[in-house]
Amino acid sequence: MEENNIRNLLRRYLSGACNPEERARVEQWFELLESNKVKIDDADLEEDIAEVRARLVAPLRKKRKLYRYAAAAAVLFAVAMGSYLYLIHRSSDGIKKTEKLASSAADIAPGRNVATLQLADGTEIALDDLSNGAIAQDGSNTIYKNGDGQLTYVAADGAYTGKMVSNTLKTPRGGQYQLTLPDGSKVWLNAASQLTYKISKIAPERLVELQGEAYFEVAKDARRPFKVRSGNQVVEVLGTHFNVSSYDDDPSIKTTLAEGSVKIVETDGRSNVTLEPGQQATLDHKNRLSVARVDVSDAIAWKNGKFSFNQTDIHAVARQLSRWYNVEVVFKGKVANINLSGEVHRNTNASKVLEILSFYNLNCKIEMIDGTKRIVIE
Template sequence: MDKKNFLELLDKYLNGTATAAEQQLVEDYYQRLSQQGEVQLPAGEENALEQKMLQHIRRGMQPAPAKPLRTLRRVAGIAASLLLLLAALLFLRKEDVTQPPPVAAKQQRVPDIKPGRNVASLTLADGSEILLDDANNGVLASQGATTVIKSKPGQLIYDEGAATVAAASPVYNTITTPYGGQYQVTLEDGTIVWLNAGSSLTFPTVFTGSERTVRLKGEAYFEVAHNTAMPFKVEARGQTVQVLGTKFNIMAYEDEAGVHTTLLHGAVKVIKGSRSRVLKPGEQSRVSGDDISVQEVDLDAALAWKNGYFVFKNEDIGSIMRKIARWYNVTVQFEGQFGRKTFGGKISRNRDIAEVLKTLELTGSIRFRTEEAAGGKAGKITVMY
């Protein structure tokens, strides 16, 4: 494919007019480019290419007169497309670039802050704590009738095995992920829970009685093992979600305005005080105070974190930065007035923070100043208008 045809195909990709086959061709080609490594350009030439890309993007970013919001032009694949276009332009200019003589490496504009990883701690019934990322795979502890097993990095299993459960008070454990951490745990009944950063789940090591109840802080995705005789309940920030067997996500961070429950499969009942609502797949409840509202949502956006992405859909910068702060373990402060600006895009959570912030800066609306962590403290990001 020559340069002219490839750039025309890129334009169709960004316009949203490419066929499925053309989209796949562009994405496959980008993967090949990504494996080539970076192409070094003189600073002036690199800046010129970035400006060319920004002008290309802005052509599709003109807001409607009645809505003075500046957003990225299209949600699907936007952030990936920005990186794609830059990589392609750099690659296509490679033949014309004369490499400058080696010089001292210039200071990075954005410090190197790495993404989160599989980090968590497990608090046992006796109060002792196990750092799961440091523990070897295999049996970690015995808790009543269950054996706690680290099956592989990032995964914990509670195995009842052939043991019988004696009638006794439940024994509870708590798994906690810090900012910059995530983890997966399989409960004794077969229910699988994925914990997002800055979250904790408290649960009995064996479910007994007429129901299965766990307590959540933060955010988690549940795939509940079906058991008609023992409904599964999740308590989070004053609300209760009741299910038999289903797949759903609960976001219940204390720094968010409300609790969001998103249903993928099955049915759940969201209970707050004397009020309750039943969700259907594709719906999300939002509990704020004593009110429960329900609306249809984009499931890809609601579950992006679990699938390894940030997905922003008409999202304000405050909400975006809270997600970034949890995953990269940074603190955030703001300078300036941001009004009602919203953003959209998608980018992998496996990327360094510099790439995520660069994507947001390409909107032309905001800038960032980043400070690396020192002395065991979190790094800091300043958002500037």
């Protein structure tokens, strides 16, 4: 098949416009990719198709909804066919046109491991400016910066003081960081987030306060429950894996359980829910709690270095892009309230992520205004 025919067919599949024969053709193509029956003569193209196959096989084995991987494949296939990134838009007379995205000089680099640590005395340490190794002493704890954006506390043997002090880890827009708390719990902090936590082991409970988003792997300690306060809710656990997304500009707080059990309590005490693995609790702006079963991998995709959109509202997608690429996202004209599906790595430039939007007839571009880049969607 020619490139344009493939792209058009995938777009119709995503929009549900395929007839039964076309739908079968798309699904057969993915089955061929998975079974390694596709033969490509060109060496470079064959290498790129191999990457497409590698990213598709595992999800397909889980029998998840295929349209998500059609979107992902469309993105990767466009790269495979010569690394051209196209955006589709409608002209004033309603005719579709295709234009090449801005050159790499106008692209936007992805976020990276960058954060600031605020000690109990107010001292702030820019972690990205420091070499690996011991970076500070706070009470009886030595704080180490490890490779790949990790922060760890190591306490002197038996040297715990009665002084209750807190530290705060902050990530900017375009940053992320990983933290091992003094109790051994691990935390991944997403962009534009901050976590405040006690560094003493003698506190009767392990209470942390979150603004933004974080994924937690909590160390078991039956004597001291672990609690996460975020917005108008508190998550209570003993030992489990879960994700909390609590950004001020999001319409709700979402708590997703990957393993174990958690209890979510509104701070006013009016209601609470207990989650099972695979469930997500949503606390809306009216403090109404609801529970739904979700695909956990979507909620924690950011922690695994991916954007994963599964019928995600276009405005929610824009907020994620804005935080990770540290850029303003602007909507021009009347943009349909559409939901997007697709998956792409977060370590790519913004242009490759924007490619997903092209399959929904959205015109996207990166503009430079007074020396500042922004993403425009119309």
